[in-house]
Amino acid sequence: MKFRQFLFVAATLCSFVVIASPVTQAAEAKNQITILYDAFGADQSMTKDWGFSALVEIAGKRILFDTGDNADIFAANVKAKGIDLTKLDFVILSHRHADHMAGLSYVLSVNPTVKIYAPKEGFGIFGSSLPSSFYRKDEALPAEMRYFDGKPPEVMKFGAAWPNARLELIDQTTEIAPGITLIALISDLPGTKELKELSLAANTPDGLILVVGCSHPGIERIVEAATAINPKIQLIVGGFHLVAASDELIAKVVAALNEKYKVEYIAPGHCTGEPTFAALKKAFGSRYLYAGLGTSLALGPSIGSDARRGEGPNFDDFAVYRKLASREER
Numbered sequence: 001m002k003f004r005q006f007l008f009v010a011a012t013l014c015s016f017v018v019i020a021s022p023v024t025q026a027a028e029a030k031n032q033i034t035i036l037y038d039a040f041g042a043d044q045s046m047t048k049d050w051g052f053s054a055l056v057e058i059a060g061k062r063i064l065f066d067t068g069d070n071a072d073i074f075a076a077n078v079k080a081k082g083i084d085l086t087k088l089d090f091v092i093l094s095h096r097h098a099d100h101m102a103g104l105s106y107v108l109s110v111n112p113t114v115k116i117y118a119p120k121e122g123f124g125i126f127g128s129s130l131p132s133s134f135y136r137k138d139e140a141l142p143a144e145m146r147y148f149d150g151k152p153p154e155v156m157k158f159g160a161a162w163p164n165a166r167l168e169l170i171d172q173t174t175e176i177a178p179g180i181t182l183i184a185l186i187s188d189l190p191g192t193k194e195l196k197e198l199s200l201a202a203n204t205p206d207g208l209i210l211v212v213g214c215s216h217p218g219i220e221r222i223v224e225a226a227t228a229i230n231p232k233i234q235l236i237v238g239g240f241h242l243v244a245a246s247d248e249l250i251a252k253v254v255a256a257l258n259e260k261y262k263v264e265y266i267a268p269g270h271c272t273g274e275p276t277f278a279a280l281k282k283a284f285g286s287r288y289l290y291a292g293l294g295t296s297l298a299l300g301p302s303i304g305s306d307a308r309r310g311e312g313p314n315f316d317d318f319a320v321y322r323k324l325a326s327r328e329e330r
């Protein structure tokens, strides 16, 4: 082997190590977020549809955040990524909209006893309860005209759409595991007034990782609540609900995330909106992480993804090296 050829082979081998090691580390540490449901993406083995779901593997936990809009599509996407839903620590349903919940029937078909966190809403589909003192009484009425013959239970329980599911309802911001908090906020916007939404905040040595479903209470309000846990927000993933927002509102939110809250990385998806993708990309530059359907974002001190930052699908690194190699041989 000529010296020049030797150098090239050595350099290629070194490149191999550099390229391969982050993948191996991610597989061992399992600190990553994989997008399982969204309406944009480059992974041809998966089906695009409106809705959101992500597998969050962090701090030794495997968390399914939302379940998409259609159980069959969700099941196919889960299988395409080779994900085993029987090995989950828990499921989080961010809010009651169908584009985040419809895949739950599939989750329950393979893992019927998994714990599911969902927001507590009065008479909501996740079930609820109220003290019977909530309704006014009229002692003068005959028993047969009174609720429960005038002797209601102290706490009245209301059913869930999934009666056998292990639902745990979250009423206010709660740390559900060490360093893992569900932020509970209520939307005040017309159309979703009083809708309660849960966002996932994982506190890591590198800052807070925030996963949002639809951000109906407002992404700024969610981020503000998250800074109470840790003022350093390393990454936000999910839907920011600016899909129909004006350029003025988009600019205001982008500036708040970038300048006021100094969010380090942004990986928007779902209902964030196309003009907002563009505005965030412009503001965040290389700190904008592409998070289309099928993307796995490797978490850690410097967050990366299996896609080129902000630019969609990855190019094949090995194809580049093969091209270089053939040029060298010629």
Ligand SMILES: [Zn+2]
Pocket (backbone or CB within 6 Å): 095, 097, 214, 216
């Ligand atoms: Zn929604």
Ligand SMILES: [Zn+2]
Pocket (backbone or CB within 6 Å): 051, 052, 097, 099, 100, 213, 214, 239, 270, 271
């Ligand atoms: Zn949604």
